[in-house]
Amino acid sequence: MTMTRADYFAGLRNSAAVVVSASPFALLFGALAVKNGLSVGEAVLMSATLYAGASQMVGIELFGKQVAPWLIVFSIFAVNFRHVLYSASIGRHFGGMRFWQKAVSFFFLVDPQYAAAESRVERGLPITFAWFIGMGTGIFVCWVFGTWIGALFGGMITNPRALGVDFLLPIYFLGILLGFRTRSNFLPVVIAAALGSIVAFHLVGSPWHVSLGALFGIVVAVLLPPGDPAPVDAVVEPGR
Amino acid sequence: MSGSFLGLSTNVWVIIAAALVTYATRFGGHAVVSRFKTISPRVNAALNAVPAAVLTTLVAPAAVFAGTAEALAVAVALIAGLRLPLLGMFAVGWVAIIAFRAAGL
Numbered sequence: 477m478t479m480t481r482a483d484y485f486a487g488l489r490n491s492a493a494v495v496v497s498a499s500p501f502a503l504l505f506g507a508l509a510v511k512n513g514l515s516v517g518e519a520v521l522m523s524a525t526l527y528a529g530a531s532q533m534v535g536i537e538l539f540g541k542q543v544a545p546w547l548i549v550f551s552i553f554a555v556n557f558r559h560v561l562y563s564a565s566i567g568r569h570f571g572g573m574r575f576w577q578k579a580v581s582f583f584f585l586v587d588p589q590y591a592a593a594e595s596r597v598e599r600g601l602p603i604t605f606a607w608f609i610g611m612g613t614g615i616f617v618c619w620v621f622g623t624w625i626g627a628l629f630g631g632m633i634t635n636p637r638a639l640g641v642d643f644l645l646p647i648y649f650l651g652i653l654l655g656f657r658t659r660s661n662f663l664p665v666v667i668a669a670a671l672g673s674i675v676a677f678h679l680v681g682s683p684w685h686v687s688l689g690a691l692f693g694i695v696v697a698v699l700l701p702p703g704d705p706a707p708v709d710a711v712v713e714p715g716r
Numbered sequence: 717m718s719g720s721f722l723g724l725s726t727n728v729w730v731i732i733a734a735a736l737v738t739y740a741t742r743f744g745g746h747a748v749v750s751r752f753k754t755i756s757p758r759v760n761a762a763l764n765a766v767p768a769a770v771l772t773t774l775v776a777p778a779a780v781f782a783g784t785a786e787a788l789a790v791a792v793a794l795i796a797g798l799r800l801p802l803l804g805m806f807a808v809g810w811v812a813i814i815a816f817r818a819a820g821l
Contacts, residue, residue: 493806518727518770524736535734545730553737560745564748565766567746568755582742594767598759624773640813643786646778647793647809653771654797654805665765666772673773685772694762 480606487610494588494611495618497644501529504621506626508533512540516627523623527616528586530682531555558686561694569593569603577605584612588645590654594599598655661700669693785816 502523514536526532531552540546563583570578570580591612593603601607656662673689681687719726749755755763779790793809800808 493803494771518725518731521728522731522734525731526738528738531734531738531794535730539730545726545733549733549737552734553741555802556741559738559741559781560748560771561766563742563745564749565745565763570746578746579743579758582746583739583741587770588793591767591771614767638814638817640789640810640817643778643782643789643813644806644810646775646782646786646790648802648806649771649774650790650793650809651797651802651805653768654794655802656768656771659764659768661761661765662768665731665753665768669769669772669778672773673776677777677781684779686770689773690766690777691770693772694765697765697769698758698762700761707821 480604483604484598484610487612488606488614490592490607491611491614491618493648494592497648498529498588498615499618499622500620500641500647501645503626503630505529505536506623506628507630509536509539509623510627511632512536514539514627516624519627519670520620520624520716522702522714523620524616526552527583527619528552528556528559529619554684558690559585561687562587566590566593566597566603572602573605581605581608581612584616585607586615588648588652589615591649595652595655600657624635661697663691664700665697783821785813785819785821788816788821789813 494702505520505523506516509522509532510516514522521664522532522535526535534555535552536546538551563582566585567578567582573581589608592611593608596603596607611702653666669689669692672692673685676688722780740821749759749763752759761767775790779787789809793805796808797805
């Protein structure tokens with residue numbers, strides 16, 4: 477029980493940097509959702525049930541235009557398709573969970589949650605249900621609350637650009653990425669995924685660059701001969 | 717969008733459907749992989765490459781296409797990240813993006 481509590485609060489602490497980086501996007505989403513014709517309640521419902529930032533932005537963009545409902549749902553599905561990769565990869569470390577705990581955990585599998593979980597695995601720590609929902613509820617509450625505030629006061633938010641908050645998530649993801657640098661085939665995978673995502677971003681556009689670029693890096697990893705597994709203690713505290 | 721069904725607006729139905737397909741993507745990958753008793757070395761290599769590959773795609777286009785200040789901030793954060801723990805590099809990166817933007821880059 478004490479162990480579980482400690483894990484929960486460790487997860488909650490791990491969510492702090494994400495809460496700072498994601499809050500502006502939650503506010504922005506709420507504001508844009510109302511501007512595109514959703515009610516405050518619908519905006520909050522969307523954040524609480526989809527809980528997937530990029531796809532929510534795409535969704536409200538389409539709500540604003542007269543697009544067929546099924547096409548909106550399909551577009552959101554396409555944007556979120558990358559979660560299939562996260563799920564397949566991190567699900568391998570959910571072994572200690574009961575079925576319902578896995579089912580709850582997968583709901584919280586957003587990009588930064590996935591990144592922090594993989595970085596925890598990299599440090600040799602177990603992915604417990606308590607840690608996972610500790611981080612998950614930290615981000616979730618901030619996301620839903622931020623949406624509500626953004627939807628209520630959307631018009632009053634001034635440009636967050638000067639404070640740099642709109643660029644914090646890439647910096648956060650870079651930090652997590654560096655935690656994996658001792659993993660075998662790290663550089664070839666990163667170079668392939670970087671080139672793939674840049675080209676895909678240019679030719680196909682966002683958010684397809686995530687799935688396409690990642691696929692490029694994964695194909696390189698499959699084709700390369702397997703390297704030595706990285707020693708866990710060589711990793712420099714990625715998730716802290 | 718207008719119209720309603722069973723007392724709920726079309727908007728709400730779209731949101732519910734979108735939430736269900738999103739959850740399906742989050743459970744789906746695991747559901748497929750866990751059907752196999754053993755994971756082949758190639759599939760394992762592929763899954764082990766997922767975090768670095770995905771994280772790279774979330775950083776690289778942002779560094780290349782967002783602007784000069786953003787590209788420089790990523791470079792500074794990269795150097796800091798090779799020496800500092802995550803929160804330290806995060807702070808350095810944050811200061812860098814504010815400074816480069818304030819400098820008008």
